Amino acid sequence: MKINGIAIDDTFAEAFGMAGTGVIITADTMKWARQAAITMSGFGTSVIGAGAEVGIDRELKPDETPDGRPGVRVLLFGFSPDAAANQLKTRIGQCVLTSPGSACYAGVESDKRIGLGKGPRYFGDGFQTAKKLGDKRFWRIPVMDGEFVIEETTGVVTDAVGGGNLIILGNDRAGLLTTAEAAVDAIGAVPDAITPFPGGIVRSGSKVGSKYKGAIASTNDAFCPTLRGRVKSELGPDTVAVLEIVIDGLTSNAVADAMRAGLKTIIDTGAAKGVTRVTAGNYGGKLGQHHYKLRELLP
Amino acid sequence: MSGLTFRLTSAPTERLDLSQLTPRRLASLPLADVLKLDIGSTKSGLKLGDAFAVSGKPGETVKIEASSSKLDFIGTDLDHGTIIVDGDAGVGAGRRMTGGRLEIRGDAGALLGSGISGGEILVKGSAGSQVGGLTPGDRFGMLGGLIAIEGDAGDRAGDRMRRGTIYVRGKCGGFAGSRMVGGTIWTELGFGAEPGMLLRRGTLIGPSVDVMLPTFVDAGRHDLVILRILSRYMRERLGSAAPKALPGSVRKFAGDLATIGKGELLLTA
Numbered sequence: 001m002k003i004n005g006i007a008i009d010d011t012f013a014e015a016f017g018m019a020g021t022g023v024i025i026t027a028d029t030m031k032w033a034r035q036a037a038i039t040m041s042g043f044g045t046s047v048i049g050a051g052a053e054v055g056i057d058r059e060l061k062p063d064e065t066p067d068g069r070p071g072v073r074v075l076l077f078g079f080s081p082d083a084a085a086n087q088l089k090t091r092i093g094q095c096v097l098t099s100p101g102s103a104c105y106a107g108v109e110s111d112k113r114i115g116l117g118k119g120p121r122y123f124g125d126g127f128q129t130a131k132k133l134g135d136k137r138f139w140r141i142p143v144m145d146g147e148f149v150i151e152e153t154t155g156v157v158t159d160a161v162g163g164g165n166l167i168i169l170g171n172d173r174a175g176l177l178t179t180a181e182a183a184v185d186a187i188g189a190v191p192d193a194i195t196p197f198p199g200g201i202v203r204s205g206s207k208v209g210s211k212y213k214g215a216i217a218s219t220n221d222a223f224c225p226t227l228r229g230r231v232k233s234e235l236g237p238d239t240v241a242v243l244e245i246v247i248d249g250l251t252s253n254a255v256a257d258a259m260r261a262g263l264k265t266i267i268d269t270g271a272a273k274g275v276t277r278v279t280a281g282n283y284g285g286k287l288g289q290h291h292y293k294l295r296e297l298l299p
Numbered sequence: 300m301s302g303l304t305f306r307l308t309s310a311p312t313e314r315l316d317l318s319q320l321t322p323r324r325l326a327s328l329p330l331a332d333v334l335k336l337d338i339g340s341t342k343s344g345l346k347l348g349d350a351f352a353v354s355g356k357p358g359e360t361v362k363i364e365a366s367s368s369k370l371d372f373i374g375t376d377l378d379h380g381t382i383i384v385d386g387d388a389g390v391g392a393g394r395r396m397t398g399g400r401l402e403i404r405g406d407a408g409a410l411l412g413s414g415i416s417g418g419e420i421l422v423k424g425s426a427g428s429q430v431g432g433l434t435p436g437d438r439f440g441m442l443g444g445l446i447a448i449e450g451d452a453g454d455r456a457g458d459r460m461r462r463g464t465i466y467v468r469g470k471c472g473g474f475a476g477s478r479m480v481g482g483t484i485w486t487e488l489g490f491g492a493e494p495g496m497l498l499r500r501g502t503l504i505g506p507s508v509d510v511m512l513p514t515f516v517d518a519g520r521h522d523l524v525i526l527r528i529l530s531r532y533m534r535e536r537l538g539s540a541a542p543k544a545l546p547g548s549v550r551k552f553a554g555d556l557a558t559i560g561k562g563e564l565l566l567t568a
Contacts, residue, residue, distance in 0.1 A: 068531060134536070
């Protein structure tokens with residue numbers, strides 16, 4: 001099928017069940033809330049290699065945060081609630097606690113809870129105090145610019161989804177990147193979904209396995225334009241570059257909505273920038289519980 | 300808003316124990332049995348029907364009309380629903396509450412909210428001594444929930460309090476927060492003498508202190524994020540009756556250094 005001159009493959013993105021959690025980071029200014037969020041999200045690209053997939057969901061106005069300061073909501077996805085909790089603990093301790101003026105609160109509400117301030121509070125060396133207001137407990141940890149306030153727990157959901165994706169092919173590398181950036185921006189407006197890779201975009205899509213022992217994944221040669229002619233390529237003769245957008249969401253609907261938003265932007269604006277085709281990554285449908293058919297997500 | 304209304308028919312000649320008048324207890328009793336409840340405190344054997352005219356049907360609300368300061372233990376063990384007291388309340392109102400809402404449209408006696416662990420107590424007038432305090436046999440005073448008093452609070456508010464929030468729009472009496480283990484006491488018009496005696500943890504907030512204990516040390520002026528959270532919490536719980544948001548910067552005194560000294564007295568002026 002071709003829409004606006006862009007071929008849409010009759011295929012689907014295959015995604016997996018994950019545990020998803022989130023935090024709200026606030027600071028005196030949006031600049032510093034965002035800085036803490038970006039630092040916390042660093043090296044949070046693939047759950048296989050980085051232990052967690054982490055990204056900014058959205059910026060929050062002062063009236064949307066627990067302390068009335070500017071804030072950013074960060075989502076974190078892991079294989080299990082325990083794995084997510086471990087990643088959360090180290091990332092909060094190293095990246096948020098350390099950031100000037102920061103405070104950190106639960107960013108997901110659910111009955112199942114994992115520790116948020118439970119570990120970092122020990123940084124207070126006995127000078128930390130708790131304040132329980134209603135059913136929420138906040139830890140106050142003395143630090144050199146005042147106090148780091150952190151909520152004791154945050155919610156975690158076990159029906160989150162990781163690995164929704166769009167693969168964009170084109171005949172102009174710069175135009176392809178511009179289109180992918182616009183798609184990531186559109187996905188950014190969808191609540192409860194993140195694009196965890198750098199700037200939301202992956203240029204090194206992978207296949208399962210490798211010729212080398214011990215490597216569980218390796219370059220997706222079928223989509224590498226420089227290997228055309230040497231391997232069984234998926235690329236047409238005019239394709240010079242391929243980029244992928246990977247999407248994680250707290251719900252399956254969030255992933256579908258994000259893919260829909262990204263797809264619409266690509267279709268609306270991509271052809272003029274050299275986008276020729278959109279496809280999606282899957283493993284034949286046998287590994288992932290969630291399938292997102294591109295044709296059902298068309299605008 | 301369905302519920303039973305109890306109207307006091309004449310001024311009581313003895314103290315009356317109204318601890319059984321909660322929505323849960325009343326829902327399990329036929330009206331005839333309600334009228335036979337023992338509420339007297341002397342050998343007179345006073346029954347509820349002797350002192351009150353009852354109307355309405357059991358529901359989520361209990362209303363006590365023409366109330367008196369001789370009506371004790373109103374709202375004891377309240378866990379859901381609302382009790383409205385049209386007038387004053389006696390000793391121990393809201394004792395051991397775990398949920399629901401107790402609204403007193405007059406003054407409250409001593410030991411308001413003693414042992415409360417959840418729910419809200421709202422007092423239009425003033426409250427007696429030992430708000431959120433403890434009675435013999437209790438390990439702690441207030442354990443959670445919110446007590447908001449439009450007028451003043453008597454001495455020793457929050458004695459041995461562990462959690463929860465006491466807000467006093469007026470002035471707090473002497474020795475507020477004595478032996479306190481946690482929680483928050485916030486007064487708009489200041490504390491009386493020596494607040495926070497043997498305070499271990501917890502927060503006392505007010506514009507002034509009549510007499511400061513020598514075992515509190517000046518920790519300087521600070522903009523504390525936790526106060527923003529507290530202000531927002533009060534706004535969510537009390538709506539238009541919530542206090543004005545706390546100022547950005549407060550002067551912190553740490554104490555009581557006669558104990559572990561992890562408590563704080565925050566002066567807002």
